[in-house]
Amino acid sequence: xxxxxxxxxxxxxxxxxxxxxxxxxxxxxxxxxxxxxxxxxxxxxxxxxxxxxxxxxxxxxxxxxxxxxxxxxxxxxxxxxxxxxxxxxxxxxxxxxxxxxxxxxxxxxxxxxxxxxxxxxxxxxxxxxxxxxxxxxxxxxxxxxxxxxxxxxxx
Amino acid sequence: xxxxxxxxxxxxxxxxxxxxxxxxxxxxxxxxxxxxxxxxxxxxxxxxxxxxxxxxxxxxxxxxxxxxxxxxxxxxxxxxxxxxxxxxxxxxxxxxxxxxxxxxxxxxxxxxxxxxxxxxxxxxxxxxxxxxxxxxxxxxxxxxxxxxxxxxxxxxxxxxxxxxxxxxxxxxxxxxxxxxxxxxxxxxxxxxxxxxxxxxxxxxxxxxxxxxxxxxxxxxxxxxxxxxxxxxxxxxxxxxxxxxxxxxxxxxxxxxxxx
Numbered sequence: 001x002x003x004x005x006x007x008x009x010x011x012x013x014x015x016x017x018x019x020x021x022x023x024x025x026x027x028x029x030x031x032x033x034x035x036x037x038x039x040x041x042x043x044x045x046x047x048x049x050x051x052x053x054x055x056x057x058x059x060x061x062x063x064x065x066x067x068x069x070x071x072x073x074x075x076x077x078x079x080x081x082x083x084x085x086x087x088x089x090x091x092x093x094x095x096x097x098x099x100x101x102x103x104x105x106x107x108x109x110x111x112x113x114x115x116x117x118x119x120x121x122x123x124x125x126x127x128x129x130x131x132x133x134x135x136x137x138x139x140x141x142x143x144x145x146x147x148x149x150x151x152x153x154x155x
Numbered sequence: 156x157x158x159x160x161x162x163x164x165x166x167x168x169x170x171x172x173x174x175x176x177x178x179x180x181x182x183x184x185x186x187x188x189x190x191x192x193x194x195x196x197x198x199x200x201x202x203x204x205x206x207x208x209x210x211x212x213x214x215x216x217x218x219x220x221x222x223x224x225x226x227x228x229x230x231x232x233x234x235x236x237x238x239x240x241x242x243x244x245x246x247x248x249x250x251x252x253x254x255x256x257x258x259x260x261x262x263x264x265x266x267x268x269x270x271x272x273x274x275x276x277x278x279x280x281x282x283x284x285x286x287x288x289x290x291x292x293x294x295x296x297x298x299x300x301x302x303x304x305x306x307x308x309x310x311x312x313x314x315x316x317x318x319x320x321x322x323x324x325x326x327x328x329x330x331x332x333x334x335x336x337x338x339x340x341x342x343x344x345x346x347x348x349x350x351x352x353x354x355x356x357x358x359x360x361x362x363x364x365x366x367x368x369x370x371x372x373x374x375x376x377x378x379x380x381x382x383x384x385x386x387x388x389x390x391x392x393x394x395x396x397x398x399x400x401x402x403x404x405x406x407x408x409x410x411x412x413x414x
Contacts, residue, residue, distance in 0.1 A: 062343070066343075068343060069342050069343045070342065079344065080341070080343050080344030081341070081343070082340070082341050082342045082343050083340045083341045084337050084340050084341075084342060113332075115328055115332040115333070115336070115337070117325070117326045117327050117328065118327060121327065125327075126324070126325060126327055127321065127322055127323055127324075127327075127381075128323045128324060128381045128382050129324055129325050129380060129381060129382065130324060130325070130377070130380050130381055130382045130383075131382060133324070133325045133380050136325065138325050138326070
């Protein structure tokens with residue numbers, strides 16, 4: 001699905017506002033471009049390898065992934081789960097790793113109405129970020145790969 | 156009359172592709188229905204409700220002549236505001252034809268203070284104004300919210316609804332996603348309500364303070380890691396107006412107890 005046409009002029013209009021953005025295309029220097037193939041992203045972000053152990057910490061940390069805000073996860077000792085998204089137990093038997101990657105990077109490509117945040121969404125698409133978040137992604141490329149490595153264990 | 160600044164227009168274009176449905180075609184439900192039973196009990200008991208502290212502070216500011224003022228509010232509106240008409244208080248925010256702008260109850264109080272009692276100007280959400288607003292709104296407790304939705308309000312409400320349906324911040328969500336699509340669901344340990352305005356100013360258990368509708372909107376925006384709209388911005392007025400119109404028919408609960 002390409003960018004909706006109506007978005008393009010808007011994005012262009014916003015470009016000069018992204019003060020922190022560097023480079024001619026307005027993307028922050030450390031943002032790795034990713035390529036969507038069908039409904040998946042095949043290549044790991046920035047070519048990084050994920051660590052499932054770190055990923056399991058990120059998904060339950062409210063300051064980082066905070067996936068638990070919306071999803072139930074098979075992690076013991078958690079008091080409160082959200083019920084907005086589907087439970088993620090068994091997700092790796094339903095979806096391939098490349099499919100999971102697109103879902104975590106930018107769920108809007110799968111469901112334009114999704115409430116799920118894009119954790120590695122193109123920062124130029126973010127409307128009105130707080131000043132300290134301008135030009136940033138929700139998670140770093142490494143953190144996204146860690147989360148994906150963890151989700152891949154949920155068979 | 157409505158002044159669309161550049162940001163509003165740009166945000167408007169970032170709207171979610173949703174057909175504008177009649178919001179809450181279902182039933183408007185107060186935040187009261189979503190909070191824990193213990194919080195409801197706290198709200199229902201004036202001695203337990205911490206928001207009553209603000210009402211009492213407001214009562215004193217209302218009845219007593221303030222330093223530097225020529226008159227007390229009570230000189231015109233009666234001791235304890237007995238001359239207020241609850242149905243009239245329940246109409247706020249209103250549209251002021253002369254000034255061509257939305258006027259919230261707090262702004263009306265602020266103007267009245269300055270014009271008729273000779274008091275010094277206070278910025279929006281100054282603690283004295285919040286206490287006065289809480290006291291005055293509490294005079295209309297039980298009265299159904301009744302914001303004008305026709306005439307000049309139509310365009311303003313439409314602008315408010317657009318803001319409500321726009322995504323903001325790093326979390327990149329719109330108000331309507333949480334408060335129209337997912338009420339009743341849990342976001343971590345918290346049950347999401349319809350984001351109704353009938354209880355405001357409300358005492359928030361999370362922050363332990365009396366909170367105006369403006370401040371609550373700003374707090375949701377901050378938790379979305381968005382740059383909150385300023386208290387005196389056109390956007391927050393339009394959002395507040397729209398939220399209050401969604402509460403039409405719900406009883407005023409000020410000071411409500413909320414998460």
